[in-house]
Amino acid sequence: MTAAARCAPAWQLSRKAHGKLRGEAALTGERPKPAPRPRDRDGTEARIIQAAAAIMARDGVGALGVNTVAREAGVDKQLVYRYFGGLEGLLERLGTDLRLWLGDAADAEIAGSGYAEVITGQLVAHLAALRANHLVQAALAWELVERSEAVARLGAAKNEAIRDWFAQVRATAGAPPRGVDATAINAVLLAGMHHLVLRARTAGDFAGMDLTDPASWARIEAAVAHISTAMYAAPAATIDDA
Amino acid sequence: MTAAARCAPAWQLSRKAHGKLRGEAALTGERPKPAPRPRDRDGTEARIIQAAAAIMARDGVGALGVNTVAREAGVDKQLVYRYFGGLEGLLERLGTDLRLWLGDAADAEIAGSGYAEVITGQLVAHLAALRANHLVQAALAWELVERSEAVARLGAAKNEAIRDWFAQVRATAGAPPRGVDATAINAVLLAGMHHLVLRARTAGDFAGMDLTDPASWARIEAAVAHISTAMYAAPAATIDDA
DNA sequence: CTTGCTTGTCACCGGCCAGTGACTTATATG
């Protein structure tokens, strides 16, 4: 499991000898030859990772388990243990790939003149990318529920991606207007977008907005752009906080 | 049940001495008198509800189950079925109480002059109330992960509370400035606050903000107030969208 | 008193899950 993996460290097993042997089947009848999958380690690993991603995106993280992943992949669960060291390692591998996916989502072109325009464009692009990526959504939702080590690892990768993104934006757009806490404002806007996307995938609404209606998303996008533009507009010298 | 694991119960059941029938005890030896809990239906129901709330707030919704609740309450799980009709009914009852809690959170005084001031004060108050209420946080996180019927019921209650809140605010503060999509802006801000609070209880950070540091929350609060004030400031006639 | 309802308690079932040992067979290596 995740955090509470060490549940029963000290049970002693009074193991009885296994009765049946494989060859016994010949006595009862002819075996229909199960036709094992052709050997392909890399392909099998890919199948397992793909299955985990599919379950995560479709059914959420709660449905992830060694049995379910193996079943989805059409593979014996033993292979999950052998190749990844259990669910823990599999999730770590999945996190690596997820990091790549995040990179894709953050690859929107950074363009525009001035901080306000650049940030606004980036926020809107981020919203669209996140809305399209169900896997990242599942990971994000997971982080809000679990407190495990795997989550922390995955979250660290994501944070690093966001940090890089911020640095890139700042390098392109320059500094935000003086006296504006851009980090906090961006955090609020980003968090708002994340939350609305996550609400859409389950509840379908939030605070009077029907999140199943594309029109609502247009309004949300406009609101974010509106806020971002207003906050980072050039003549913001009148606003000052400590 | 999610991946969160509970590993405790083995050492509680060490008393194995049960015979097939209750009366058999007299044959084998004197019974130490299991001393059943004195009869108190209302008290027992309250204990169960309280236990469910405690688990939800402490361990999250993933840890909720008939067994765990009964164990936490120190009560046989059969009573959960008898009194509430299973987990479903228990959660419904809990939702009723939760609705009251939500009411508490929304009972901040609506005061101020003008839409901007009223909304800003309400948002800040809502943030503080939500930060203090771990049970509502758990419910909110749950809604982002599950897609069940109980969730929908609970969410409906919450939405109704928010709707009432909006109506009250509008009645007090009047309409927002023309040309401003207040519903969408408020949704973004509200969603941002919710998301940051939910991140704080698990990940502890978001987009470069350390959510374990009270100073970060001061900045977030300032950012929300800043945005709200700027968006709803009276001379907003220059801004127009469709 | 007897009868019936309720409260509290326990035992048990089937099902799913995590994890392990062991077997078969294909492939590479000598």
Added chain:
DNA sequence: CATATAAGTCACTGGCCGGTGACAAGCAAG
């Protein structure tokens, strides 16, 4: 060729969970 390794498969253990049936004891009405 023989043999060691690795891939794929199966069987099995132990455990928790949801859910149900049954039992003992309190309590009240007749």
